[in-house]
Amino acid sequence: MLKFFVIKMRKVVDNVYIVKPFDPNVQGSCVYMIDTKSDDGLVLIDAGMDIELLRVIEEDGFDLKEIKHCLITHGHIDHYGACHKLKDFNKDIKFYVHELDAEDNELKIKDPYIAQIYANYKYEPVKITNKIKNDNEILKFGNYEFKCIHIPGHTPGSVAYLLETGGKRILFGGDLPGIAINIRGGDLDAYLKSMPKLLGLNLDILCEGHEDLIQPAEKVLKFIKAYMEFNKSLNIIVLKNPSDSKILLDLASLSFEVGFYENALDFCHYLLEIEPDNIKAKKLLEETSKYNPPKIDWIKNLINQTADSRDT
Incomplete structure (x- = not known):
């Protein structure tokens, strides 16, 4: 496990970090962290699957006990698998996810395909503190406001979190380019209706779930548009x-x-x-x-x- 600590936490903008960058050889999603500089402590966007990989924050003087909130982008275990381990450090940590995906976090893994992939992974369900219900709902931690943008397609309850800070509009997109075709809970039509919401946000940085940071604004637009075409084509190849x-x-x-x-x-x-x-x-x-x-x-x-x- 220690060999993975060569991966260093990186700053996105002031007080915003990528804790676990993308690595195709390591299970789990990217993990992002915001230091609210307030009583709300540290906020995670997704948790990945391995708590040990998150200990890298200790090298920069942060403490896992100070992680008080975890915003989950969607109900796939590679994004929330380490949540139960976070509770070992802070039993009062609060978890947030859209109500349409909340069941996947609170119950056993239901999808047989996902269950097969992670058959040896021991996950303990966690209680969701806040089930997001409304599009554009605002979550506020310290002086940081996160707009919850419902983007169904990859899963019914996929959410992107928009944060404006340091003069930048940053979107934590989860599996924005993930499979969004008509299998395993995916919905291509819903996805193609969701993505245009993001195209008009004038985003500066896209913090994706299985990619490196995408910036500047022109690249973000190109990336989102490319994956709209990607999923349309993928749906034909897989299903037709x-x-x-x-x-x-x-x-x-x-x-x-x-x-x-x-x-x-x-x-x-x-x-x-x-x-x-x-x-x-x-x-x-x-x-x-x-x-x-x-x-x-x-x-x-x-x-x-x-x-x-x-x-x-």
Whole structure:
């Protein structure tokens, strides 16, 4: 476990930090922290899955006992799995999540697919202190106000938290680019209606759940728009035509453009299994490989698992 402490906490703006940055080799989402400089102590955005990774804040003089609030972006365990461990440090910590996803935090994992992935992970449900009900609800901690923007699609209760501080508009987006197609609680139509809410916010920084910080404003806009197209195309590949070479190449290209190189590599490999002589896929694979992304078999597994679930 100690080998992961080479990952250092980084400042986003004054009093706002990324505690656990993205690492494709480590389970769990990114974790962000706000020092409210008040009686409200420290606020986390998501908790990840490993409390030991959060101890990195101690190197900068912070104490896990001072984490008094945890805002959860949605009900997937890679974002809230460490919540029960946070209570070991502060039994009075308060947890916040949208009411439509609250059940996933308070009860056992219901999705068989998620349960299988994390079969060996021991999670203890926590009591949700505040179930967010209204779009644009405001949570205030010290002088910091978080606007809760309901963005269903990836899950029914996905929430993005908007914070204005240090002259920047910062959005903690959770799995904003996550799978938002019509499987496993996802809803493509809801997602495509949610994302335009964010496009008009004039965001400076996007703090994403499985990516590095996305900035400046132009890149944030490009990222959100790209993932709207990504999920539209992914829905076709997974649910309608898994061998559509044009759409697979589009997905690979989109992934490359936004820096999701492991996905770009995966789409290229899958496409070349279908069309071994696809010149564009070969060229993109060569370009993607320069970034040395980890090899994954995500798209093939997703297609096969979806097909299997339809057959049962």
